[in-house]
Amino acid sequence: MMLTTNEDSQLALECERRIINAWPALSTLVLGDWVLRFANGYSGRANSATPLAYGAELDDAMLDMLEELYRADGLPPTIRLTPLVAEATRAAVLARGYRVKDASFGMIAPLAGLPVSEEAELQIEARPELEWIAGVAARQSGVKTHAGNLAAIVEKVRLPAAFASWLVEGEPVAFGMAVAERGMAEIGLICVDPAHRGKGLGRRIVAGLMGWAGAMDCHSAYLQVEQSNAIAISLYRSLGYRQLYAYETRILD
Template sequence: MPTTNEDARLAQECERRIINAWPALSTLVVGDWVLRFANGYSGRANSATPLAYGAELDDAMLDMLEELYRADGLQPAIRLTPLVAEATRAAVLARGYRVRDRSFGMIAPLADIPVSEEAAFRIEARPEAEWVAGVAALQSGIKSHAGNLAAILERIRLPAAFASWLVEGEPVGFGMAVAERGMAEIGLICLDPAHRGKGIGRRIVAGLMGWAGATGSHSAYLQVEQGNAVALNLYRSLGFRRLYAYETRLLEG
């Protein structure tokens, strides 16, 4: 749970902005929840997310949620963030939802973050086909589907940056950021394995932070798996701190 009232407010602001920064192909708003569907590409875009503190799901709502996801060929998935009411959290666990992943929401101030002037760092306002293909090639499983990735990215309506890092003119690393009302989400950081350990990932994240600051954003936020020690150390070194923790749970069968 966030440790202060201000952190609680920031956690809610991040969770609400995530819906726009990483849009699903279709959404339904049910009470204080948004149900998102995107052909199974990514966890966030194919799960139910609470939008307000104390968000509840009664048995009828849970039944409807499960029916809707199964009708779309998906396992019912719920993101249990600090916004979820404790009774709903208990009801989800009682139904047998298992943990798919555990993540941290992190945040960093953007004051005095310079705009990158490195020649190898390139930013586009919209994702080119080369960028989408490059990101998809560095993913595994369903996330390697370039068409589904492109379908999500095409729905972004906010100021965005699609970053590439070039080595000898060829892109070897990627990342993106989306700015909304003073805050920018950073995500999809991926790097060709042959170029890891050279500080490129750090330069991409720092470059996106510089872009976000130039848009007038005061903070950058991101989500990272709790067990990803390399990424956690990188983000902490760039000024990110843990804001909240959450888990995504799936119902099988």
């Protein structure tokens, strides 16, 4: 996806660089302008190669090395094709038969003037408690139900963070997290118990985290959402987010 302005191009780059710290992998390797991340297969971002500069290239030898490293770790080679990737590298990845695993949008919203939530039902902790980890894992699917692998990632966060829960009659039923770095905060892991969906709890969690980010002197909040998730996209737009860029995560079977 081509970005429309120089400002948006810079914002996309800043988001992509911060994502590495906001959602840390268990192991990372730097390969030219790329970072290769490994986290036991939990989540796409933490187990894929991500470009960190415009025009990032992978030649044949680098692609061979990348594929060997992921296979040695028991993972399929996975590459995030963001707007930072050089066109020749994008073409080379497709020529090797990498298929689309998922397609996502990067979205961003301003935070100026947002109030800090004072709702008693919103509980925010600076570190991920065991109850928060178990609650999130229980409301995921597939490999993301593995609480130990989730804990291994979120416990590595070293930046100011907020781990949010929404309580109903004292029980946590909705969750989310945010990580602040140099004026920008990523919002992620938004999930609501199926029995409590349709009540606006996802909105309250996101709004609460945005208020927290504003109190941390962040000027913007950003997030990533699957392009097929129309309900979430509509929610985020209603909270002031706009689409900044699009990308594909491609996997080699």
